[in-house]
Amino acid sequence: MPDRPTQILEAAARLIARRGVRGLRVEEVSAEAGVSTALIYYHFKDRTGLLRRTLEFINRRAVRYTDAAFDLSDDPRTQLTEILLRELQDAPDVRENSAAWGELRATAVFDPDLRELLATATREWNDDLAGLIHRAREADPALSGVDAQAAAERLTALVEGVSERWLSGTTSLQRAHELIRGAVEAELRPA
Amino acid sequence: MPDRPTQILEAAARLIARRGVRGLRVEEVSAEAGVSTALIYYHFKDRTGLLRRTLEFINRRAVRYTDAAFDLSDDPRTQLTEILLRELQDAPDVRENSAAWGELRATAVFDPDLRELLATATREWNDDLAGLIHRAREADPALSGVDAQAAAERLTALVEGVSERWLSGTTSLQRAHELIRGAVEAELRPA
DNA sequence: GTCTATAGTGGGATAGAC
DNA sequence: GTCTATCCCACTATAGAC
Incomplete structure (x- = not known):
């Protein structure tokens, strides 16, 4: 059994996926976690504090299921494709994660406080992927x-972009995966 | 001078770009438009009605500046590139549009009422672009x-995706344009 | 650390005059 | 069609007991 703060963060993560960052009500979180609202304020100071910690919590959790892609194969191209595909899955925690991430991006447009968190996470993601592409390029001279x-x-x-379309019901999960695979092919093609 | 409802919609569009859909306050719109809040409820029934009409208004307006790309050149590939680049510009109304569009997408994830509007507009955009690619393909057999x-x-x-990064300050406008140009090249390249 | 109870308030919505 | 005035509720946040 996780400790109280963690239980609250898990509840908050679930609710962000259902209602969004902006639709998140402290009272709803307390109900979902089975605690009083006062306890949330005790542990997280205010709504913004809860939000920040939840976003960090979700981010930490995301790394876990993405990293599993590395055990799948040694081929950098396969790893690359898998990492991207794994951002979109029908599992509850992955959906939670994508939704929260989409909300973070959308909210950061109007809330400068969130931008640093967003920029850092985005940079790390880009750099990780660039590293894999670099390795794929070394393995295949045609990609120079x-x-x-x-x-x-x-x-x-x-x-x-595809993730947002999936979450908003504009594009099916299957089509989303096809688009991602296609994009990898288009990018990793001899010039 | 536009009529009152239009003035209100223009004000609402400006405010969505500044505060987001969720940050939109009816009272703020009334102040920005120089009318009373009651008048807004008279013309648009409630906040949701105002929101819907504003999103539609913004969508109609977007078509105008994008369509100008067709006068620029007869080459489908150039038109295609221009249409995409024109989604990201530093002009106030374009920024307004991108921001509103991003908000619509993000909000639709949690609000089924907006999904139809989103899906229709997305489909039209995709089809227009697919038409141009089709023409580019006919002009150049290597793209078959x-x-x-x-x-x-x-x-x-x-x-x-790039638009959201631009709006949230993660990526500069210049870099965003580079990425879009690069994507067009990657997609329209002989297999 | 955790609760119950409640204060405070922002902002959506309406009544009624003109 | 448009305004002034006001109601009222949903949410955040705190006080104080245990």
Whole structure:
């Protein structure tokens, strides 16, 4: 059994996925976690504090299921594709994560406080991916014309765009995966 | 001088770009438009009604500046690139549009009422782009391997992702344009 | 650390005059 | 069609007991 603060964070993460960052009500979190609202204020100071900690919590959790892609294969191209595909899955915690991430991005447009958290996480993601593309390029000389950094930025941006369409019901999960695979092929193609 | 409802919609569009859909206060809109809050309820029934009409208003307006890309050149590839680049500009009304569009997408994840509006507009955008890619393919036989529909969906999704990064200050406007140009090249490349 | 009870308030919505 | 005035509720946040 996790400790109280963690239980509250888990409840908050679930609710962000259902209602969004902006729709998150402290009272709802307390009900979902089975505690009083006062306890939330005791542990997290105010709504903003709860929000920040929840976003960090979700971010830490995301790394876990993405990293599993590395055990799947030694081929950097396969790893790359898997990492991107794993951002969109029908599992509850992955959906939670994508939804929260989308909310963070959307909220950061109007809330400068969140921008640093967003920028840092985005940079790490881009750099990780650029590293994999770099390795894929070394393994296959035909790819020498690929700009690893730019390709990485385009792929992550595309995944974010596709993710939002998936979450909003505009695009099916299957189609989303096809689009991502197609994008990897288009980017990692001899010039 | 536009009529009152239009003035209100213009004010609401400006405010959505500044505060977001969720941050939109009816009272603020009334102040910005120089009318009473009661008048807004008279014309739009409630806050949701105002929101819907504003989103539609913004959508109609967006078509105008994008369509100007067709006068620029007869080359479908140039038109295609221009259409995408024009989604991200430093002009106030374009920024307003991108911000509102981003908010619509993000909000639709949690608000089924907005999904239809979003899905229709997205489909039209994709189809327009797919048409251009189709024409580019006919003009250049080397592109015969390109799946116009899929490429269009990937490009629009990428533009949405890049747009969000631009608006949230994660990526500069210049870099955003580079990424879009690069994506067009990656997609419209002989197989 | 955790609760119950309640204060405070921002902002959506309406009544009624003109 | 448009305004002034006001109601009222949903939410955040705190006080104080245990």
